[in-house]
Amino acid sequence: MQTMNVKTDLERYSVRMSSTGSEDVVGQDTCPQSDMSRSTLRWLGFPFASVSVLVILVTLFLMSMERGGWSWSSWTYAFSFVIMVPLVVFEIKRKAVITGGAIIMLFFMVLIDAGMPGYFGYSPSDLNWYDNLAHYLGTLVLTMFLWSFICWTVSPTGPPKTNGRRKLMLAVTTIIVVSIFFEFTEFITDFVFGWSNFHPGVDTTGDIIFDVAGVFTAAVVIARHRVSALERPFWHNVPSAA
Helix, strand or coil, rough: HHHHHHHHHHHCEEEEEEEHHHHHHHHHHHHHHHEEEEHHHHHCCCHHCCCHHHHHHHHHHHHHHHHHHHHHHHEEEEEEEHHHEEEHHHHHHHCCCCCHHHHHHHHHHHHHHHHHHHCCCCCEEEEEEEEHHHHHHHHHHHHHHHHHCCCCCCCCCCCCCCCHHHHHHHHHHHHHHHHHHHHHHHHHHHHCCCCCCCCCCCHHHHHHHHHHHHHHHHHHHHHHHHCCCEECCCCHHHCCCC
């Protein structure tokens, strides 16, 4: 019985020492390192990329106001500020920032849609090729942005490497429906109020055709290359468990 009691006490002592030792190791090695990395990289949580987009949009807006006052281009820039909301949310919550390529695409989309031939003021669709280019690039960029927003909303890791057909179809369908609704609304308001913003009939049909062409171009690029307007930068990359 004595031998058994000594053995049992030794086992209990060994178990207690092992548990205490492991806690000390964890407390000494991992906690300080985690705190240090958090304090060092805390400033990187600031939405730098989103602020850069805001600076671009505000600059274009002020230029359009200086040259033409409240015009079509000014309203275009005013509505474009809405994109800042999801950009900041994703940058803070998902640690995903807008890519440099997406910033350039957004810049030229807003610039072209504002009407460069009219010195940042709205010009009627007399330049048919320019109007078609604006519709094509606009829907192309918007489809890519919507696809990226949907993926980063559903998944914390962003767009999937494979599949993702439902998300892509949702983005494509949404932009097409919005484009058709916008064009017919523009046509009806022009007819009712007697505005002469565009050439009725032919202009509406051409706009819808190039809207659809831009959407499907974006769909092909996304399906083949999984291009995203948002990505997780290197300082927020989390190594996989594998």
